[in-house]
Amino acid sequence: MPSDERRTEARRVLGICNACGYCNGLCDLFEAAKHRPRLADGDLAHLANLCHGCRSCLYACQYAPPHGFAVNVPRALAEMRHQSYADYAWPRAFAGLLERGVLTAVMVGLGAVGLLLALVLWSLPHDILFAQHTGPGAFYRIMPWGWMLVLGLLPLAWSMLAFGMGLHRYWRAARTEAVTLTLRALLSALRDVLLLRNLSGGGPGCNDLDEQPSHKRRWIHQGMVLGLLLSFAATGVATYYHHALGWEAPYPLTSAPVVLGTLGGLLMSAAIAGLLWLKRHGDREPTAAVALKADYALLVLLLSVALTGLALLLWRETAAMGLLLAIHLGSVLAFFLLMPYSKLVHAGYRFIALLVEASERTRQRDE
Amino acid sequence: MPDPNPLGATPDVLVIGGGTAALCAAIAARRAGVSVRLLEQAPRGLRGGNTRHSRNLRFMHVKTTPLSTGPYPETEFWADLERATAGTIDAILTPLLIQGSEDITDWLEGAGVHFQSHASGVLPPSRKTAFLLGGGKSMLNALYTTAERLGVVLNYATEVQDLSIRDGRLEQVTISSGGHVHTLSPRAVIACCGGAQASRDWLRTHWGDAAEGFINRGTPYAEGKVLRSMLAQGAVSVGDPEHAYLVAVDARSPDDDGGIATRVRCMPAGIVVDVRGRRAYDEGGDTASTRYALWGQRLARFPGQIGHLILDARGVRAAPPSLYPPLSAASVTALAEVMGIDPVALAATVADYNAAVRASDDPGDTAAWHSVGLDPPKSGHALPLTEPPFAAYPMRPGITFTYHGVGIDAQTRVRLTKGGAMENLFAAGMIMAPNIIPRGYVSGLALTIGIVFGRLAGQEAARHAQR
Ligand SMILES: Cc1cc2nc3c(=O)[nH]c(=O)nc-3n(C[C@H](O)[C@H](O)[C@H](O)COP(=O)(O)OP(=O)(O)OC[C@H]3O[C@@H](n4cnc5c(N)ncnc54)[C@H](O)[C@@H]3O)c2cc1C
Numbered sequence: 001m002p003s004d005e006r007r008t009e010a011r012r013v014l015g016i017c018n019a020c021g022y023c024n025g026l027c028d029l030f031e032a033a034k035h036r037p038r039l040a041d042g043d044l045a046h047l048a049n050l051c052h053g054c055r056s057c058l059y060a061c062q063y064a065p066p067h068g069f070a071v072n073v074p075r076a077l078a079e080m081r082h083q084s085y086a087d088y089a090w091p092r093a094f095a096g097l098l099e100r101g102v103l104t105a106v107m108v109g110l111g112a113v114g115l116l117l118a119l120v121l122w123s124l125p126h127d128i129l130f131a132q133h134t135g136p137g138a139f140y141r142i143m144p145w146g147w148m149l150v151l152g153l154l155p156l157a158w159s160m161l162a163f164g165m166g167l168h169r170y171w172r173a174a175r176t177e178a179v180t181l182t183l184r185a186l187l188s189a190l191r192d193v194l195l196l197r198n199l200s201g202g203g204p205g206c207n208d209l210d211e212q213p214s215h216k217r218r219w220i221h222q223g224m225v226l227g228l229l230l231s232f233a234a235t236g237v238a239t240y241y242h243h244a245l246g247w248e249a250p251y252p253l254t255s256a257p258v259v260l261g262t263l264g265g266l267l268m269s270a271a272i273a274g275l276l277w278l279k280r281h282g283d284r285e286p287t288a289a290v291a292l293k294a295d296y297a298l299l300v301l302l303l304s305v306a307l308t309g310l311a312l313l314l315w316r317e318t319a320a321m322g323l324l325l326a327i328h329l330g331s332v333l334a335f336f337l338l339m340p341y342s343k344l345v346h347a348g349y350r351f352i353a354l355l356v357e358a359s360e361r362t363r364q365r366d367e
Numbered sequence: 368m369p370d371p372n373p374l375g376a377t378p379d380v381l382v383i384g385g386g387t388a389a390l391c392a393a394i395a396a397r398r399a400g401v402s403v404r405l406l407e408q409a410p411r412g413l414r415g416g417n418t419r420h421s422r423n424l425r426f427m428h429v430k431t432t433p434l435s436t437g438p439y440p441e442t443e444f445w446a447d448l449e450r451a452t453a454g455t456i457d458a459i460l461t462p463l464l465i466q467g468s469e470d471i472t473d474w475l476e477g478a479g480v481h482f483q484s485h486a487s488g489v490l491p492p493s494r495k496t497a498f499l500l501g502g503g504k505s506m507l508n509a510l511y512t513t514a515e516r517l518g519v520v521l522n523y524a525t526e527v528q529d530l531s532i533r534d535g536r537l538e539q540v541t542i543s544s545g546g547h548v549h550t551l552s553p554r555a556v557i558a559c560c561g562g563a564q565a566s567r568d569w570l571r572t573h574w575g576d577a578a579e580g581f582i583n584r585g586t587p588y589a590e591g592k593v594l595r596s597m598l599a600q601g602a603v604s605v606g607d608p609e610h611a612y613l614v615a616v617d618a619r620s621p622d623d624d625g626g627i628a629t630r631v632r633c634m635p636a637g638i639v640v641d642v643r644g645r646r647a648y649d650e651g652g653d654t655a656s657t658r659y660a661l662w663g664q665r666l667a668r669f670p671g672q673i674g675h676l677i678l679d680a681r682g683v684r685a686a687p688p689s690l691y692p693p694l695s696a697a698s699v700t701a702l703a704e705v706m707g708i709d710p711v712a713l714a715a716t717v718a719d720y721n722a723a724v725r726a727s728d729d730p731g732d733t734a735a736w737h738s739v740g741l742d743p744p745k746s747g748h749a750l751p752l753t754e755p756p757f758a759a760y761p762m763r764p765g766i767t768f769t770y771h772g773v774g775i776d777a778q779t780r781v782r783l784t785k786g787g788a789m790e791n792l793f794a795a796g797m798i799m800a801p802n803i804i805p806r807g808y809v810s811g812l813a814l815t816i817g818i819v820f821g822r823l824a825g826q827e828a829a830r831h832a833q834r
Contacts, residue, residue, distance in 0.1 A: 018688035019628035022422055022502030025483035025490075037688050059508055060501030062419045062626045066412040202500050204481045211508040213481075 001290075003083050010080040011039045013071045014047065016063060023057045025202040028357055029073075030057075035360065045087070046174045048080035049346075049353035052198045054206035055286035056213065065285075078291035085345050088173075090165035097341040099290070105297035108338050109304065113330030116151070119143075120326045129322040136248035142322045143329065145242070151329065155336040162340035167348045174356050185359035192354045196222065209282045217278055224271035228302070230264030231309070250316055262313060268306040272299050291343075298343040304331045374522060374544065377551055378404035379832035380825070381540060382519075383527045383593055384559035385409060386416030387503075387817035388796025388824075390510035392557045394478055395825025397517045401832045404553075405519055406542060408526040408560070408588040413624075414507065416561050417585035417768070417797070417813075420626040421503035423496040424818065425811035426468040433484040434472055434497035441465050447495075451807035459777050460802050467819035472497050474822065479509035496811035503814075527560070527593055530792070532600040535783060537792040554832040557793040557824045558773075558781070559817070563591020564611065564766045565623060573608045580672025582616050584765040587623035594773065594798055602789075603774030603782040606801025612808055613663025616765030618673055619691050628690040630659055631760045635748040636682035638720055639762075641669045644703065644712030646720070651737065651747035660808065666764040674762045675706050677717065680754040693758035702757045721751045768813065772801040779824040793828045795820040 014033045017023065024030040029051050036043040055074045058064050063071035086095040097104040120129055120142055133141050140148075192198065196218045199206055205213035238257040241247040251257050276299055279292065308328035315324055338344070380396045382389050385407025397403045407414050427444050431437055444465045449456050472482060481500040483490060490498055499506045515521060525544040530537055537556050542549045563569045565587045570578035583589075598604050620629040634650045639662070641647060648665055666674050678686065683693060696702035699717045703710035720741065727735030738745045773781050773794050780788035796817040803816060 015688065016628055016690060019630075019690045020626070022627070025487050025498070025500045031489050034688070056501065056505075060505040062502065062504050063628070064412075064504075066410070067624065068621055202481070202483060202487065204500070212512060 001079055003087075006076075006079045006083045007041060007044055010044045010048065010076045013073050013076045014039055014044075016069060016071050017057075017073065020063070022062070023060055023073075026056045026060065027052065027054065027198040027202070029077075029198075032357055032360075042173050044080055045084040045170070046353055046356060048077045048084055049170075049174075049349040050198070050357055051077040051081070052196070052350070053078055053081075053287070053291065054199050054201060054217075055208070055283075056201040056206045058286040059207045059211050072286065074286035075288050078288040081346070081349075082288070082290045082294065084170070084349065085166075088166045088170040088349075089341065089345075090162050090169065094162075094341055098294070098345075101290070101294035101297040101342065104341060105301050105334075105338060109301060109331065109334040112334035112337065113327055116326040116330035116333065117323070119147075120322060124322070130319045131322075132317060132319055133321060134250075134317050136250075138316070138321070139249050139325055142325050148329065151333055152336065155333055156339075159336050159339040163345065163348060166340060166345060167352060170349055171352050174352055176356070176360070179356050179359045180363065181355070181359060182362060185355060185362050188358035188362065189351060189355040192358070193351060198354075207283075207286070208278055217275070220271050220274040220278070224268055224275065224302070227264045227266070227268030227271055227306070230260050230267065231306070232264075234258070234261030234264060258313065261309060265306045265310045265313075269303060269310065272303045272306065275299055276303075294343040298338075301331070301335055301338060301342070305335050374404070374525075374542065374549055374551065375520070376402070377553055378402045378520065379554050380404075380828045381406065381551060381553040381556045382559060382825075383540075383556065384416065384561065384796065385414045385523075386418035386559065386561060386796060387421075387506070387510075387814055388559035388798075388821035389557075390507070390514055391818050391821030392559055392793075392795055392825035392828070393514050393519045394510065394517060395822040396557070396829040396832075397514070397519050397825075399826055399829035399833075401829045403514075403519045404522065404551075405514065406522050406525045406527055409523065409586065411523045413586070413588070414511070414523060415504065415586075416588065418503045418507055418817070420585055420624075421499070421814050422627070423493065423498045423811045424471070424814035425496045425809065426471055426815060427465050428469065432472070432497075433486060434482050435494050436485055436492050437494040439495045444468070444495075447809050448803070448812075451809050452804055453806065455805055457802050460775070463777060463823070464803055464816060464819050467823065468815050471815065471818045471822075475506070475510075475818065478513045480506045481509070495809075526588075530556070530593065530596045530600070532597070532789070532792070535787060535789055537789060555791040555793065555828040557779075557795060557821075557828050558593050558597070558798055559794070559796045559821060559824070560593050561586070561589045561591075561797045562769045562771065563589060563594055564769050565589040566591055569595075570766075574667075577667060577672055580763055581613075581667070582618075582620050582625065582629070582763050582765045583623045584614065584616060584620075584625055584627075584629065584767050585623070594771075597773050597781060597792075597794075601783050601785060603784050605772050605774045605799075606770035606805045608769060608771040610770040610806060612660060612767040612770070613667055613764040614659040614767055615662035615666055615674075615762045617689065617691050618761035618763040620763075620765070625690070625765070629765060631662075631676060631689065631762050632659065633678070633682065633686040634658060634662060634676055636685050636750075637676050637678035637752065638716070638745065639665075639674050639676050640708065640713060640716055641674055642671055642708055644708045644710075644716050646716060646743060649743050649746050651745040651749055654734075654747065662762070663764045666762055672763055675708060676760040676762060677702070677713070677752065678758045678760075679752040680756055680758070681750065682752070683758045689760065691760075693760050695756045695758040697756050699752075699757050702759055706759050706761065717752055720745070720749075721753060724749050724751045768797050768800070770801045770805055772797070772799045775799045775802055775820075778827045779820055780827070791828075791831055793824040795824040 063069035085098045089095040199218040205215040208214045208217040234257045312324045312328045379401035380403045382393045382405040393405045483498040483500040529541040531539040616629040700710040703713040723738040723741035736749045776788045779793045781792045782788045800816045
């Protein structure tokens with residue numbers, strides 16, 4: 001959808017919301033919109049990123065289709081959110097990657113896995129690649145530590161830079177005069193992230209699937225995040241073992257990296273399966289096709305990281321380890337590369353939106 | 368020849384309508400152990416009548432609750448109703464309403480409905496009413512789900528066209544669904560199908576040509592067929608068909624169903640003129656929320672049922688968000704052209720008004736600015752209209768409901784003009800609300816009437832069906 005069409009529609013529906021106001025108990029969006037009655041481009045980006053896409057306001061809306069006003073706030077703001085991801089993407093030339101989320105994920109995913117596979121197939125004689133490797137240093141016989149570091153850290157560093165640039169630009173645009181960063185606002189925003197307060201529909205939950213409120217998506221999402229954090233922790237501990245203690249992977253089944261990684265991988269996989277199930281069975285009305293595709297792309301990418309990690313753990317003492325390692329590292333590489341050009345950016349933009357909101361709120365309260 | 372009964376089994380209790388009253392009746396009847404079928408004229412996506420557009424309900428409570436900002440005892444509720452209805456209170460039904468309202472928030476919560484607590488910090492202060500979280504449509508979603516779970520059979524896009532009443536008994540209900548006409552003869556029927564305000568023909572019979580200038584704020588599925596059928600077959604008529612609860616709405620609103628967002632709210636910030644460019648009322652006199660209703664009545668008497676709220680740039684800045692942006696022009700005469708008002712007359716009206724404006728002793732106290740020597744005066748908020756661009760909201764009377772319904776007894780049975788009441792025909796909601804408010808209104812009362820009497824009607828109808 002062209003960007004001005006998205007803005008026009010977001011402005012239209014939020015204008016109706018501002019004249020109605022019935023949904024102001026569902027989440028922070030509606031009061032925020034009321035405080036920005038001009039609904040300028042920057043306001044729309046802020047409001048779109050504040051919206052958690054919980055869908056409750058569609059079912060609550062007296063003007064939802066088939067009513068002639070055809071108000072569909074979650075859809076209009078999902079479109080608008082994607083517009084803002086593209087608008088603030090860095091470098092600008094890469095914005096198109098976000099608009100074609102599935103294609104991007106498939107290409108980068110296949111490309112990265114292909115690259116790693118090619119690398120091990122080309123660099124290693126088959127009797128080494130397909131041999132059983134056990135004991136410390138087994139993984140590095142397939143891929144030397146230095147290579148892993150280069151393949152991991154370089155893309156990650158680039159992605160962090162690109163992610164950070166996008167967020168920086170967005171922050172500059174979203175930061176109004178009313179926004180003064182205080183510890184109170186920061187804590188309040190962190191609390192909102194931790195509890196996903198805006199995904200609770202003002203108490204009873206959100207319309208994850210249909211007209212019935214539930215807390216499913218809220219808790220499953222946090223389960224996935226926890227799984228992701230555990231996996232990162234596993235990597236962190238492993239790096240520490242390697243560098244500080246000089247212990248080489250693979251680590252024993254009862255070691256911290258393996259336990260953390262396994263728990264993380266299982267939790268992520270289960271949670272992603274849950275989120276995919278919700279997406280498949282949920283009403284399509286409150287979402288936009290572009291958002292749904294981006295969600296699927298990121299979820300499948302994360303799932304492939306988790307599942308290949310678990311597979312590697314399961315079969316690390318077999319002859320398949322070499323290829324499994326390459327595939328897992330490939331999917332991790334794809335994940336790193338796609339961080340700033342996938343739905344994952346929502347985490348940053350949403351945090352900024354919550355921070356802006358929290359600081360405007362604390363300021364209003366102080367006045 | 369209507370074919371009998373193709374909708375399936377005849378229920379013990381048939382509920383006509385799909386708004387608050389109907390759902391509360393259906394749930395209460397089903398919980399009492401009888402089979403219930405609910406017929407809603409609207410398609411599923413537009414189910415729920417005017418309840419879809421509502422927000423808060425009035426309830427008696429002696430203690431402070433999280434849902435309101437203070438207690439609201441029975442005596443105060445009674446006094447409010449006495450004042451609103453100018454003393455024409457029903458001594459039997461009103462106590463039922465007030466006492467019945469005490470537990471409705473609990474009852475609704477038990478049926479899956481959620482309220483918005485004042486702790487949310489974003490509600491207007493309200494001691495007497497509780498706000499539905501997400502508004503009326505969220506409540507409807509919860510009630511429909513509960514009804515379905517309890518085993519109430521729901522038929523959407525199914526309209527009751529007529530009732531056959533004989534010897535104080537409802538014999539048969541004529542139903543139109545999917546292009547076919549059917550009949551049902553349930554043991555008891557509860558009519559919860561609102562008023563007739565969406566029927567242009569009906570409005571015209573009572574308001575004449577003025578009806579053309581009205582906008583129906585709520586559901587188009589309020590044609591009053593059932594109401595008229597009952598009245599034609601000997602039901603007692605209550606209220607007055609020529610009275611309606613009218614609110615000032617934007618003239619550009621759709622004919623039906625524009626809902627809450629179409630209200631025009633900022634009359635005190637400007638002046639209101641008719642098509643001739645003349646003022647007729649004190650715009651600064653009433654600034655409470657009752658002003659919407661006041662202006663609704665006034666607009667109904669304007670030529671062509673249209674008025675224009677004229678603001679200057681300062682007034683526009685102060686105005687609350689509106690559904691449609693005001694029409695705007697660089698000068699008063701240019702604005703008059705846009706609005707189709709006589710430019711010379713409007714310019715003269717604005718000039719006279721500006722000349723009559725007097726600042727208050729404390730010029731910062733804008734509420735105390737007033738006119739001197741102006742007829743009609745503007746007694747408050749009379750700031751001069753001088754800052755271009757000028758803007759206008761065209762306004763029409765928006766009908767919310769009419770004060771016309773059927774009389775009921777304490778068991779919600781429809782009363783008969785020849786005395787006594789129908790043994791198996793019950794009524795709840797706006798269709799009987801004029802028993803309690805034949806005139807006037809207090810906010811949140813319509814929902815409360817629907818809930819209290821809907822629930823009562825459900826219980827009474829179930830009791831009758833089980834006999
Ligand atoms: C914009 C707006 C805002 C409002 N806000 C409030 C508020 O905040 N608080 C409040 O208390 N009141 C409010 N009201 C008043 C509102 O009318 C009542 O709250 C309430 O909806 C009345 O409930 P009811 O069940 O009697 O009628 P409705 O909710 O109107 O239900 C009538 C039902 O009957 C169906 N029906 C009609 N004819 C037939 C037929 N022949 N066959 C089958 N079905 C039929 C209709 O489709 C509809 O579902 C508001 C009204 C409007 C228009």
